[in-house]
Amino acid sequence: MVYDWFNRGTAPQNPEEPQPEQAPQAPAAEEQPAPAAPAVGAVDQDALDWARQAYARLKAQQEADKEADAPPTPAPARAEPLQSIEPVQQAQQDPVAEPAVEPSASPEPELPSAGLSLLEQAAAQRAQRQRELLERAIETPETAPAPTAAPATAAAPADEAAPQLGAFDDDFTWSAEVLAAQGRNLSDISLEEIDWLGRLRRGMEKTRRGFVTQLLDNLGDDPLTPEVLDDLESLLLRADVGVKATDQVLDALRKRLNEEVVEPAEGIRFLKEQLKGLLDAPIQASGAQLLAPERGRLNVWLMVGVNGVGKTTTLGKLANLAVRSGYSCLIAAADTFRAAAVQQVAVWGERSGVTVVSNPSANADPAAVVFDAIGAAQAKGTDLVLVDTAGRLQTKHNLMEELSKVRRIVDKLAPDAQVQSLLVLDASQGQNGLKQAMAFAQAAGLTGVVITKLDGSSRGGVALAVASEAGLPIRFIGAGEGIRDLRPFNSFEFVEALLAK
Secondary structure, three states: OOEEOOOOEEOOOOOOOOOOOOOOOOOOOOOOOOOOOOOOOOOOHHHHHHHHHHHHHHHHHHHHHHHHHOOOOOOOOOOOOHHHOHHHHHHHHOOOOOOOOOOOOOOOOOOOOOOOOHHHHHHHHHHHHHHHHHHHHHHOHHHOOOOOOOOHHHOOOHHHOOOOOOOOOHHHHHHHHHHHHOOOOHHHOOHHHHHHHHHHHHHOHHHHHHHHHHHHHHHOOOOOOHHHHHHHHHHHHHOOOOHHHHHHHHHHHHHHHHHOOOOHHHHHHHHHHHHHHHHHHHHHHHOOOOOOOOOOOOEEEEEEOOOOOOHHHHHHHHHHHHHHOOOOEEEEEOOOOOOOHHHHHHHHHHHHOOEEEOOOOOOOOHHHHHHHHHHHHHHHOOOEEEEEOOOOOOOOHHHHHHHHHHHHHHHHHOOOOEEEEEEEEEHHHOHHHHHHHHHHHHHOOOOEEEEEOHHHOOOOOHHHHHHHHHOOOEEEEEOOOOOOOEEEOOHHHHHHHHOOO
């Protein structure tokens, strides 16, 4: 079964292919609806029971997968026939008897001895013996010696390993509650989602440490006051949420405070709603809740941004995500100016099993590389072409014109293709990243943003600034260095991870 991460569901399969057996279901879990969603992180027995059922279901599914993947039990080694011992015993009792021949060895064919020297005859006998040993090893693999350790290149990197179900801990229960609060059914829960939510929560730790702790300290147990809102304003600005987003959130809170007394728990819930609304506004305006390649149609995604934000790494992770989601993918190594950029893309392509189209000559024309990649994708019927472009400052007019040239090549060769121009932003750059987004949006026709390195920054709030001030939909977020640490953006999950207790 292939899980389509772009559309957050099971990918369509070929009906002619045999379908795998379904994993055992946890008792009474199949029809179990999601519980009424309290605030995520609150102590709620229904949500805890739902998390336990989800854990039991995933554990049963994982055990079933292990049994299906386990190699068949080898047949017991065949016992040597008694005849193989009798000649030896007879030879020991009768010293005149003829020497016994090992029954396990096939009778040696007569080697031509005429005209051969003793050395040549010995060499021929050794060669014949090696052939016999090889044939025996092939016929009876269960008796072969244990293989030596495989070279390091044969083993998959640790970050490429499929996620495994861990302990029933706080990470799991929080992740399950987030999925339950979105109305998910137990039958739809996957271990990939649980694993990703845990990574996202841990990745947002630095932002949360400086934001949520002070927020809860300021709120205390008393209802919200104007003084608390002033402190909240400072917290939001320090988290790089941006002036426009901060003003919008505080205006809504002040309006609510003028109408009624707002308790701390209700204040946090209302704050989450406001932040989620800010993030969802540009996504809803784009008309696509999730950015996914359209099947049966060529999709071309251009990765743009300044130097050092992680464009090539993000492109490699997107290629891996596409392959694991059931899409065919191809990479165009159009960053022809940076030293070793093409080699870096080639490594990512090899890790994900994706073809890389490049030009080995120095300072090759990026548009020519894209031209070749589009032609190859059309010939093979590829779903997605990812284009790695050179890092450029938004103030460099000539480089921005080069980006426009690449876009014109794509439009000319594939006028019916779905083209996306995604800006890669480093979360640690804060407000500088916001300025980049606004400049690139005007010059490069951006359709979305990918925010990376959320785990290494305390400025994860810049996502809110990008959405509110630049008006750009956030399409993917990265919270780690592993190949699986990039996922489609979900505003509800992001806000819950940001404000998790």
